[in-house]
Amino acid sequence: MIESEALEYDVVVVGGGNAALCAALTAGETLRQAHGRPAGRVIVLERAPREFRGGNSRHTRNLRCAHDAPTAVLTGSYSEDEFYADLLRVNANETDESLARLLICRSKTCTEWMSRCGVRFQSALRGTLHLSRTNAFFLGGGKALMNSYYAAAERMGIDVLYDAEVVSIDVRDGVFRSVRLQPDDRRGVRDHWELRGKALILASGGFESNLAWLKDAWGDAADNFIVRGTPYNTGTPLRAMLDAGAQPIGDPRGCHAIAVDARAPKFDGGIVTRLDCIPLGIVVNRHGERFADEGEDLWPKRYASWGMLVARQPGQLAYCLVDAKVADLFMPSVFPPIVADTIPELAQRLGMPAGRVSETVARFNDAVGPGTFNLDTLDDCRTHGLTPEKSHWAQRLDTPPYWGYPLKPGITFTYLGLRVDETMRVMTTGGRPMDNVYAAGEIMAGNVLRRGYIAGIGMTIGTVFGRIAGESAARAAR
Amino acid sequence: MPLADLTQHGAHVMTVCNACRYCEQYCPVFPAMEERRTFGKADLAFLANLCHNCGECLYACQYAPPHEFGINVPNTLAQIRLQVYQDYAWPRVLGVAFTRHNLLTGLALAATFSAIFAVAAQNLSPTDRSGNFYAVVPHGVMVTLFGLIFLFAVVAMAVGVVRFVSHTGGLTRGLTRGQTPPQIETSGRTAAPFRDILTLRHLHASGADCVSGEEQRTPWRRWLHHCTFYGFLLCFASTTVAAIYDNVFGWRAPYDYASLPVVLGTSGGVGLLAGSLGLWILRRRRDPALTDQTQDGLDESFLALLFLTTLTGLALLVLRHEPVMPWLLVVHLGTVLALFVTLPYGKFMHGLYRAAALFIAR
Numbered sequence: 001m002i003e004s005e006a007l008e009y010d011v012v013v014v015g016g017g018n019a020a021l022c023a024a025l026t027a028g029e030t031l032r033q034a035h036g037r038p039a040g041r042v043i044v045l046e047r048a049p050r051e052f053r054g055g056n057s058r059h060t061r062n063l064r065c066a067h068d069a070p071t072a073v074l075t076g077s078y079s080e081d082e083f084y085a086d087l088l089r090v091n092a093n094e095t096d097e098s099l100a101r102l103l104i105c106r107s108k109t110c111t112e113w114m115s116r117c118g119v120r121f122q123s124a125l126r127g128t129l130h131l132s133r134t135n136a137f138f139l140g141g142g143k144a145l146m147n148s149y150y151a152a153a154e155r156m157g158i159d160v161l162y163d164a165e166v167v168s169i170d171v172r173d174g175v176f177r178s179v180r181l182q183p184d185d186r187r188g189v190r191d192h193w194e195l196r197g198k199a200l201i202l203a204s205g206g207f208e209s210n211l212a213w214l215k216d217a218w219g220d221a222a223d224n225f226i227v228r229g230t231p232y233n234t235g236t237p238l239r240a241m242l243d244a245g246a247q248p249i250g251d252p253r254g255c256h257a258i259a260v261d262a263r264a265p266k267f268d269g270g271i272v273t274r275l276d277c278i279p280l281g282i283v284v285n286r287h288g289e290r291f292a293d294e295g296e297d298l299w300p301k302r303y304a305s306w307g308m309l310v311a312r313q314p315g316q317l318a319y320c321l322v323d324a325k326v327a328d329l330f331m332p333s334v335f336p337p338i339v340a341d342t343i344p345e346l347a348q349r350l351g352m353p354a355g356r357v358s359e360t361v362a363r364f365n366d367a368v369g370p371g372t373f374n375l376d377t378l379d380d381c382r383t384h385g386l387t388p389e390k391s392h393w394a395q396r397l398d399t400p401p402y403w404g405y406p407l408k409p410g411i412t413f414t415y416l417g418l419r420v421d422e423t424m425r426v427m428t429t430g431g432r433p434m435d436n437v438y439a440a441g442e443i444m445a446g447n448v449l450r451r452g453y454i455a456g457i458g459m460t461i462g463t464v465f466g467r468i469a470g471e472s473a474a475r476a477a478r
Numbered sequence: 479m480p481l482a483d484l485t486q487h488g489a490h491v492m493t494v495c496n497a498c499r500y501c502e503q504y505c506p507v508f509p510a511m512e513e514r515r516t517f518g519k520a521d522l523a524f525l526a527n528l529c530h531n532c533g534e535c536l537y538a539c540q541y542a543p544p545h546e547f548g549i550n551v552p553n554t555l556a557q558i559r560l561q562v563y564q565d566y567a568w569p570r571v572l573g574v575a576f577t578r579h580n581l582l583t584g585l586a587l588a589a590t591f592s593a594i595f596a597v598a599a600q601n602l603s604p605t606d607r608s609g610n611f612y613a614v615v616p617h618g619v620m621v622t623l624f625g626l627i628f629l630f631a632v633v634a635m636a637v638g639v640v641r642f643v644s645h646t647g648g649l650t651r652g653l654t655r656g657q658t659p660p661q662i663e664t665s666g667r668t669a670a671p672f673r674d675i676l677t678l679r680h681l682h683a684s685g686a687d688c689v690s691g692e693e694q695r696t697p698w699r700r701w702l703h704h705c706t707f708y709g710f711l712l713c714f715a716s717t718t719v720a721a722i723y724d725n726v727f728g729w730r731a732p733y734d735y736a737s738l739p740v741v742l743g744t745s746g747g748v749g750l751l752a753g754s755l756g757l758w759i760l761r762r763r764r765d766p767a768l769t770d771q772t773q774d775g776l777d778e779s780f781l782a783l784l785f786l787t788t789l790t791g792l793a794l795l796v797l798r799h800e801p802v803m804p805w806l807l808v809v810h811l812g813t814v815l816a817l818f819v820t821l822p823y824g825k826f827m828h829g830l831y832r833a834a835a836l837f838i839a840r
Contacts, residue, residue, distance in 0.1 A: 032733050058540045118693075120686070126611050139504070141500030141540065147537055147693050148693065265546060270541070271496075272547075331498050332493070332497055334493055
């Protein structure tokens with residue numbers, strides 16, 4: 001199908017996840033409606049093979065939306081101000097306010113547009129996670145979402161190229177001309193080949209799958225990171241743009257990371273490797289010492305901080321210990337717990353010093369005060385005089401059998417990215433916007449996210465900013 | 479896959495699913511799964527038969543092959559269903575039929591029975607054209623033979639279902655319900671399974687029809703199942719009414735075109751023809767990844783026998799006053815007998831086990 005060595009498209013989209021498809025679909029719509037040009041002048045370059053298309057979006061399940069009244073897919077209301085306050089809280093008040101406000105304002109129209117593209121949602125009142133007020137859940141999750149988007153793209157006549165690895169981008173003085181792609185024997189292309197375009201949208205994700213780059217940022221600790229999502233986000237387009245004079249934003253260490261089971265595969269383990277038992281037990285490092293408040297907040301608000309907490313421990317390892325009282329109260333994970341009848345035995349099986357762990361548990365048990373255990377609220381079960389404290393859901397570990405899970409940091413995506421303006425144009429180091437280069441999704445999430453994460457905002461960033469980038473690029477290509 | 483491996487693989491699949499739960503609003507399998515933490519043979523038997531093979535969860539799965547976890551729920555549960563059919567077959571030794579049964583054995587059985595009828599028939603070239611079937615095969619022979627075979631089939635099927643329910647049904651009591659499982663909506667818990675069965679709700683449970691391939695949703699599979707199911711019921715009603723006419727009122731066949739048995743039988747027959755033929759075509763167009771291809775023979779045998787039974791039955795109705803009638807009759811009777819004999823050891827059982835699973839899940 002793609003034979004010519006110098007094809008020209010109106011809009012070239014690098015990436016194949018949520019942001020890329022939202023951008024491509026909107027660019028197609030805009031070209032067709034506003035300018036009477038066929039949507040077929042848009043091309044999506046997905047680096048992964050078809051089976052693994054969709055980047056990290058494959059592993060997602062919801063997006064966060066502001067809304068004023070209950071809808072078919074969201075309960076109650078979630079005001080723009082509340083959304084903004086939630087965002088500020090996890091980011092220690094650092095964000096680009098105008099972009100964040102734009103994101104939140106436009107999040108209100110997401111589900112309606114998505115439905116028009118064929119995306120289906122779960123009904124609001126049911127579901128495993130208690131997030132139906134703030135987050136709309138895709139029926140079947142992110143891969144089903146991506147299937148809907150790819151089907152919509154096909155209906156619109158948008159070209160999609162799989163196994164399409166961009167190796168370099170021709171951007172001079174803020175003007176994009178072409179991308180160069182890896183040779184591909186399957187298509188009979190034996191040399192690097194070039195694809196020209198009038199506008200470029202970068203929606204190629206962060207660099208979380210690039211272990212060498214992670215190591216630059218984290219040192220040897222990066223060897224112990226698990227990459228929760230796609231192995232294809234190596235950040236080649238991000239690096240190419242930074243080298244071509246795009247202005248970076250965010251810290252190379254900034255990322256969304258959670259605690260995952262240490263037995264998870266290096267890449268692509270997705271949702272099933274996460275552990276929800278942390279608020280129900282205690283977490284110790286490999287020396288058998290506690291290092292953080294396991295009960296600080298409700299889990300959906302707190303889960304995203306544990307990746308970094310574990311990353312700072314020796315060997316990037318930690319262990320979550322629970323007892324039989326709570327064994328049925330958390331989501332099962334894919335790996336079985338390590339089980340023992342006594343704490344020292346459990347410590348031994350997990351490879352920790354038995355004496356230290358027993359001491360830690362004994363000290364913790366002594367510090368637990370009376371209270372009424374209730375997982376649905378910030379209850380009054382807490383420790384007294386212990387450092388670090390456990391401020392909620394603190395119960396003694398005293399009912400065998402005891403369960404242990406090994407934890408490692410699981411990186412979801414990185415925040416170092418490209419600075420953009422409100423039309424998603426990529427900014428140069430000189431502080432002016434490039435002519436025809438746009439960015440959306442993880443590759444520019446750092447504009448809004450600096451430190452923490454709130455569930456579902458990654459998909460909001462991809463959807464809202466993808467749509468804006470698609471529209472802007474289509475106008476530029478006119 | 480050997481039995482131990484299949485159970486182990488099934489448990490692996492359900493463990494991954496239970497840690498993910500993205501598919502929980504597609505169908506009743508996932509809510510039922512969420513009530514469990516471990517997956518033994520009986521749990522898997524129950525979940526497998528709750529699955530209607532709608533296919534959505536394969537395309538939605540982030541762990542589907544070629545992912546290293548290799549999760550294909552529709553295919554795995556289909557394989558487990560085949561094992562369940564064998565395990566609960568009565569007599570147990572005939573369970574093996576589920577793996578040997580195919581189009582050829584089905585047709586061979588029909589041909590053999592037809593030949594036996596032909597040999598045993600009193601008169602294959604009657605002089606009169608009254609359409610009197612009993613002049614060809616005596617009334618007593620028909621009633622006794624079909625009565626006994628049918629009784630056997632009913633007993634065999636009932637034993638299988640009762641054993642299935644008693645083994646798997648007890649499981650739903652005393653399950654951990656740590657999290658509130660998201661129930662697929664039910665209106666009136668007693669009526670719900672009946673409604674789900676009669677409307678085949680789980681072939682369109684998520685608001686759209688089930689898939690034949692990625693993003694290909696069509697209502698055909700549901701409609702053709704309805705044609706087959708209701709067609710079967712109408713034919714069954716026709717036979718029942720005819721039996722009452724015969725045994726209670728002494729009204730002997732053949733019956734009028736406008737008579738109740740003929741009207742019921744004809745409309746049911748049209749449904750069965752359309753249903754069996756349509757399902758045959760449809761299953762060849764479905765993504766093979768969704769099904770267990772070792773069971774193709776089971777499907778084909780059942781569909782072929784349904785189709786041939788109906789075709790010969792309708793032909794008999796139209797041509798009952800023609801000289802060909804006796805030959806048609808022996809082929810029809812032979813095919814019906816083959817269908818009856820294979821009911822407890824063929825694809826027919828999927829409907830019974832699925833219905834039972836829906837009642838257990840209630």
